[in-house]
Amino acid sequence: MGALLFLFGAALAAGLYFVLADLLKIPRLAAERALISAGRRERSLVKSLEALILGWALKLAPLIRMDEYKYRRLENKLTAAGLDMTPQVYTAYSILKPCLILLGIIPCLLILPILSPLIVVLAVLTWFKESRRADELVKARMELIEGELPRFVATIHQELAASRDVLRILENYKKHAGPDFGRELDVLTADMRSSSYEAALIRFEARMGSAIISDIVRGLIGILRGDDGRMYFQMLSHDLKAQELQRLKAKAAKIPPKIRIFSFIMLVCFMMTYIVIIVYQIVNSLGSLF
Numbered sequence: 001m002g003a004l005l006f007l008f009g010a011a012l013a014a015g016l017y018f019v020l021a022d023l024l025k026i027p028r029l030a031a032e033r034a035l036i037s038a039g040r041r042e043r044s045l046v047k048s049l050e051a052l053i054l055g056w057a058l059k060l061a062p063l064i065r066m067d068e069y070k071y072r073r074l075e076n077k078l079t080a081a082g083l084d085m086t087p088q089v090y091t092a093y094s095i096l097k098p099c100l101i102l103l104g105i106i107p108c109l110l111i112l113p114i115l116s117p118l119i120v121v122l123a124v125l126t127w128f129k130e131s132r133r134a135d136e137l138v139k140a141r142m143e144l145i146e147g148e149l150p151r152f153v154a155t156i157h158q159e160l161a162a163s164r165d166v167l168r169i170l171e172n173y174k175k176h177a178g179p180d181f182g183r184e185l186d187v188l189t190a191d192m193r194s195s196s197y198e199a200a201l202i203r204f205e206a207r208m209g210s211a212i213i214s215d216i217v218r219g220l221i222g223i224l225r226g227d228d229g230r231m232y233f234q235m236l237s238h239d240l241k242a243q244e245l246q247r248l249k250a251k252a253a254k255i256p257p258k259i260r261i262f263s264f265i266m267l268v269c270f271m272m273t274y275i276v277i278i279v280y281q282i283v284n285s286l287g288s289l290f
Contacts, residue, residue, distance in 0.1 A: 053096050054089075060096065061088035074134075080207070081137035094130035098123040142210060145181045149212050150240040152181070156216075157233040164229075166220050167192050184208065197224055212240065 066074075066087065074087035083090065101123040108115045152173060159169045167189060174185040184204070191200035198221055205217040215236055223229040 053100065054093060057089050057092035057096055060092040061086065064088045064091050066091070076207070076209075077134050077138060080209070081134045081141065083134060083137070090134065094127065094133075097130055098127040101126055141180050142208075144178060145184070145208075146210060146212055147244075148178050148181050149216070150237065150244050152177075153216060153233055153237045153240055156219075157230060157237055160223070160228075160230045160233065164223060166197060166223055 071087050074090065078085060078087065078090055085093075101119065104119045105116050108119055155173050156169055159172065163169065170185055170189055170192075174182055174189065177185055184207075187207075188200060188204045191203060201217045201220055201224075205214050219229055219232045219236065222232065
């Protein structure tokens with residue numbers, strides 16, 4: 001009898017859910033999953049829970065208000081990170097996910113109240129992670145792009161000896177650029193064809209927000225205005241190579257501490273081997289004495 005009541009309640013709840021979903025025009029899980037896949041440039045496996053949260057974030061987005069400056073700033077950040085969503089949807093998503101985790105407090109209070117603080121800490125950490133996700137993606141992407149800039153500047157310096165056509169130089173390098181920098185050069189060259197070269201370069205500088213790219217754009221604009229540019233890019237190439245060398249040295253300097261940690265663990269293991277033997281012999285000696 002109890003099993004029949006349970007099945008009846010489950011069927012009734014499922015029926016009410018489907019009726020309300022149809023009345024409220026809630027998209028299906030497959031549609032939400034396809035929406036996330038289309039909104040992301042990397043075609044990774046989309047989790048079902050993430051698809052549901054994004055669907056709810058789309059419903060909550062119209063209720064979120066933000067000033068024009070914050071909206072534009074977050075919009076540029078999302079574009080640079082490769083996240084094809086509006087600032088309102090991104091903000092709603094970063095709020096909904098920790099709120100759903102906080103709902104786990106309810107069963108914890110009923111079953112094991114001692115776990116409730118852990119749920120709160122997990123929700124706070126999730127909020128920090130989701131709110132900084134765009135910044136982390138932008139940082140990782142800019143590291144890849146800036147790692148390619150020394151070769152880009154050296155190529156411009158070599159190309160200036162044969163041609164001063166900035167668009168041609170950019171298109172030639174675009175064929176051998178990395179995926180992230182290649183996409184930015186695609187946007188830049190398309191913008192240069194549809195508008196003035198100088199305005200397109202200025203928009204490219206504002207979109208990237210990098211000090212090194214600002215120096216490169218300054219040199220390219222100088223070439224468009226009639227400057228020679230070869231000495232400028234030669235000095236810039238020298239400076240970027242020095243910066244790259246310092247970056248590699250700093251990266252290599254982080255490796256020895258890791259080695260020392262493992263060496264310390266090995267030393268502890270060797271010491272424990274001798275300590276266990278010594279303690280065992282002492283215990284046996286005490287047993288024979290008493």
